[in-house]
Amino acid sequence: MSIQRVRSKTAKTNALLANPVLKEYVPTTNDFGRSTVQRMLDQFEMIYVKPVDGTFGNGVIRVEKRIGANRPYFFQSGETKFSFVGFDEMFDKLLLVKKNKPYLAQQGIHLLKHSGRRFDLRVMVQKNPRSRWETTGMIGRVAHPRKIVTNYHAGGTPMPVTVLLKNYLTAEQYRSYEARLRKLGVDIAVALEKRFPRIKEIGVDVAIDRSLKPWILEVNTLPDPFLFKKLPTRSVFRRIYSYAVAYGRFGVRKRKT
Known part of the structure; x- marks a missing residue:
């Protein structure tokens, strides 16, 4: 067997x-989507988005909402960092950076x-x-x-x-x-x-x-x-x-x- x-x-x-x-x-885990990411950032301020089927940490992205910052929306993929004034601008870039496969969004743990x-x-x-x-x-x-x-x-x-x-x-x-x-x-x-x-x-x-x-x-x-x-x-x-x-x-x- x-x-x-x-x-x-x-x-x-x-x-x-x-x-x-x-x-x-x-950790709270949901299917990846625009409304889900926005809601989870409002709740947790930091989340990870990762491929549903992935290994070795490939494709994992850390996404943050930094309260009080001039550019409060931030994410890091690999060693590359991005920051944005608004959520929609950030999410549109996130769609371009992530791999073209199903993703999930997970509550970030410090x-x-x-x-x-x-x-x-x-x-x-x-x-x-x-x-x-x-x-x-x-x-x-x-x-x-x-x-x-x-x-x-x-x-x-x-x-x-x-x-x-x-x-x-x-x-x-x-x-x-x-x-x-x-x-x-x-x-x-x-x-x-x-x-x-x-x-x-x-x-x-x-x-x-x-x-x-x-x-x-x-x-x-x-x-x-x-x-x-x-x-x-x-x-x-x-x-x-x-x-x-x-x-x-x-x-x-x-x-x-």
């Missing part, structure tokens, strides 16, 4: 929203920062050899100084989560918080499996806001395990890779003789 991949962000979001506990961790750079977390959850969901790894992703996305393929820097959170949590608080994130990862996998029964692994992108609330930004059903090779210890990657081999994502590597 092949491993299921779910490309649609909307389908995955709807599966999470069906869970009364998990929906509290999902991420914690490390050395002035925003970061989020990737939580890896897999079916273990006993066919139970297990959180097998967590890693931080620090955004490139000039970019809005944290993805490694977009210039982000992988870092241990302990390093990123040491200025926000004591050692004791971190242990409790890590356990919370690991449980959240498993709960997400269980909820998604009900809708998509052939998934074997997920990578959850988790934002942490200034009050330390975790938010589920996105769930990838074909996550990159090799990101975890960037951690100082190789044991996390070895476990992740061995589980992936066990459920058939990768073939068994032959030992060198």
Whole structure:
């Protein structure tokens, strides 16, 4: 039986929203459109618009309404920034800049920062050899100084989560918080499996806001395990890779003789 991949962000979001506990961790998300973007900017002042089917942060745009500014409407795509006096002018330019594919609009979360750079977390959850969901790894992703996305393929820097959170949590608080994130990862996998029964692994992108609330930004059903090779210890990657081999994502590597 092949491993299921779910490309649609909307389908995955709807599966999470069906869970009364998990929906509290999902940012407000809607189909992209002129009235939707205007309403969400009025409500949140910062949103992200992203392709419904996209990877590596490609096509993601950060849109803001800066109250009191001379040119209050602003968006950034890649390293390019635009500012506008009025909403309609901004939205028309946004239509030209975004990719020609379906998009969604998501409530913006103000991420914690490390050395002035925003970061989020990737939580890896897999079916273990006993066919139970297990959180097998967590890693931080620090955004490139000039970019809005944290993805490694977009210039982000992988870092241990302990390093990123040491200025926000004591050692004791971190242990409790890590356990919370690991449980959240498993709960997400269980909820998604009900809708998509052939998934074997997920990578959850988790934002942490200034009050330390975790938010589920996105769930990838074909996550990159090799990101975890960037951690100082190789044991996390070895476990992740061995589980992936066990459920058939990768073939068994032959030992060198």
